[in-house]
Amino acid sequence: MSDPKNHENHKNPFVAWVNGETFRKEEEKKAAEKKKKVKKEVDISVHHDRFHKIYKPVCVVLCCAFIALLIFVCIKTPPFGITDAPTNNEVAQKYIEEGLEDTGATNIVAGMILDYRAFDTLGESSVLFTAVMAVIILLKKDEDRKKEMTEKQKQIEARQQKEEELNDRHRDVILKKTSGIIAPFILMFGIYVVLNGHISPGGGFSGGAIIGAGLILISQAFGSKQTKKFFNFKVFTIITSGALLSYAALKTYSFYTGSHHMETGVPHGIPGAILSSGFILPLNIFVGLIVACTMFGFYSLFSKGEI
């Protein structure tokens, strides 16, 4: 009970409702007014176009025809699960037979996407990075955007901030306790999946998503102030751009050594050990960092408008 005044304010409407039901009636009146307004607007939009009457049946017919066409095309494809389908050609054969020798990874998919096709993965990471940048441009609250706000928006903002403060004070105890126990294990499992990407199922993308989910759980349970202590916008920028740049730096060697059977100079090690398979382990770590930061960044940008 650090702040008794605030606590009273929070309870007042409830007390009023219990005593005389004044609060409820006002709320109902407001809601009824709002409903009236909305109804009027919808009426205009319905009368707006005769086009909508034809639109829905035409859409359904077109989509059914589309599905029928797609299924008709399926007749020409080879059946499910056969050995000599044209997709199982010499490319897949080369990846499976020589993948271990070339990349040193026992997980052939990891060897494929982080060694043979590492540029593709670099492109994927940059797509994620670009998406986060676009979301930051659209949603991040900064000084310039605060100047542009109208007074109504400012009022709404202030109300939201008050609500958040109240939420911070009355956080759910069950969520807090359980996530205090579970969250470290989630983060540890994510790190395990990232580090074992080349010898077991998993890798940078899945492990990064697990770490991001753990961070989201922590920020839900303990409030964004707690996560801000170790993860603010500066850290986010440094980690994402740093990881992307180091990924690009590690992979530029193939420009100089030729594209086929790239000799890195890094030993492949014993297959199955954690420190093996050349550059795949550091590349997995970089991808995991980018994905974890991106996931958590999306969450905090959408919920609070800041990282």
Added chain:
Amino acid sequence: MDFFLNHFYEIASMILFGVGFMGLLLHNNLIKKAVGLNIMDTAIYLFLAQRGFITGRVAPIMGSNLEASVEEYVNPIPAGLVLTGIVVSVSVTAFFLALIQMLHKKYHTLNLDEILLKAKQEKEKKKALEESEDA
């Protein structure tokens, strides 16, 4: 009948794709449109994954047996393609939702028709203002 059993997953993915497309076309709610787009993505993953599968073989991860032969593992290439697809769909969805949030902040509705109507009215108001200023 044989055809349906042989192409079960393909037909399922095609129907899913059509359902997602129908959601994109028919719903006025922008969030539901985003959901439809994601259903279409899922249909593509299903299609790619079933293309790579071969009956009786396991995922291409070597255990103790390091002497690899093609007869043991399924095709690894569709797995990589699905990974690319998932990443791109996550990014597109995030961008889409951010745009929707901006629209909701400005027009206070998620209904696409209402948003278009309001934008039109705003444009007409601006035009009328400009004309009155000119006069």
